[in-house]
Amino acid sequence: GESVGLHLPTLSVQEGDNSIINCAYSNSASDYFIWYKQESGKGPQFIIDIRSNMDKRQGQRVTVLLNKTVKHLSLQIAATQPGDSAVYFCAENGDTGNQFYFGTGTSLTVIP
Amino acid sequence: EAGVAQSPRYKIIEKRQSVAFWCNPISGHATLYWYQQILGQGPKLLIQFQNNGVVDDSQLPKDRFSAERLKGVDSTLKIQPAKLEDSAVYLCASSLMGGPDEQYFGPGTRLTVT
Numbered sequence: 758g759e760s761v762g763l764h765l766p767t768l769s770v771q772e773g774d775n776s777i778i779n780c781a782y783s784n785s786a787s788d789y790f791i792w793y794k795q796e797s798g799k800g801p802q803f804i805i806d807i808r809s810n811m812d813k814r815q816g817q818r819v820t821v822l823l824n825k826t827v828k829h830l831s832l833q834i835a836a837t838q839p840g841d842s843a844v845y846f847c848a849e850n851g852d853t854g855n856q857f858y859f860g861t862g863t864s865l866t867v868i869p
Numbered sequence: 870e871a872g873v874a875q876s877p878r879y880k881i882i883e884k885r886q887s888v889a890f891w892c893n894p895i896s897g898h899a900t901l902y903w904y905q906q907i908l909g910q911g912p913k914l915l916i917q918f919q920n921n922g923v924v925d926d927s928q929l930p931k932d933r934f935s936a937e938r939l940k941g942v943d944s945t946l947k948i949q950p951a952k953l954e955d956s957a958v959y960l961c962a963s964s965l966m967g968g969p970d971e972q973y974f975g976p977g978t979r980l981t982v983t
Contacts, residue, residue: 765909791969800873800960800974801912846911848969856925857969859911 765844767864776834778863780847785828787849791857792821792832796843801859804832804845834865842867871895873975875961881981887949890978894942894963900924902972903936903946904960912960918944919967951982 770776782790788809793801807814807821807830814821820833830847844864848857874893882888894901899920904912915934916926921941929936933952938944948955958977965971 789969799976800962802974803970803972806970848911850969853925856914856917856927859913861909862911 765862765864767866769866769868770837772837772839772867772869774837776832776837776841776865776867778832778834778845778865780830780832780860780863782828782830782847782849782860784849784851784858785825786852789850790821790823790830791848792819792830793846793848793859794841794843795846795862801846837865837867839867839869841865873961873963873973875959875975875978877978878976879979879981881983882951884953884982885950887947888951888980889945889947890959890961890980892944892946892961892975894944894961895965895973898963898965898973899941900964900967901938901944902960902962902964903944904962904974906958906960906977908957915946924967948980951980953982956980956982 791806792804794804795801805816805819805821807823818835822831844862846859846862848859851858876891901918903915906912915929916936917924918938921938936946958979960974960977962972962974
């Protein structure tokens with residue numbers, strides 16, 4: 758039978774283009790969100806975070822947008838490079854505030 | 870600065886056998902986490918330690934999983950007996966003060982249960 762979670766959403770972009778990765782979170786009580794990048798064979802790596810009192814936060818080549826009304830997060834990567842190829846996860850802190858719950862992830866492939 | 874170390878990197882066992890994973894966090898990091906990551910899914914927290922005390926183990930299947938951090942530094946995670954559904958990557962992470970934005974992950978141990 759089919760296993761939940763094996764069909765990872767995928768996104769392919771040309772090198773130099775901008776990438777947008779979306780995430781729908783589940784708990785309206787979540788007030789802190791993080792995007793992680795996970796390369797093959799490695800653990801997740803923190804990219805950027807945002808708290809619920811903000812709609813947008815920018816980092817180096819990355820921007821996170823938060824829409825609390827529809828419980829949606831997006832990660833924008835400017836001028837995508839081959840080194841950006843990885844699986845990207847969003848995580849929310851849920852009711853407890855301390856433990857983070859990861860989404861399924863999106864696999865980004867950058868085409869040279 | 871050395872990162873989080875984990876061993877072994879790969880392990881294959883038969884169901885009903887036992888297995889143990891080891892983690893050495895970044896020096897000085899008080900908080901240590903063990904996560905389970907099933908293929909195609911995000912990591913799921915199993916247990917969180919602050920020094921040698923357990924902060925959260927609500928998602929740890931305690932009938933078969935156990936973890937310890939006796940001296941507040943290294944940690945071991947054990948599965949006894951293993952089931953097929955335990956096949957996953959087991960990730961260890963550490964942080965200085967417990968904030969997720971400063972959480973550093975190790976490379977993980979890939980467990981295959983046959």
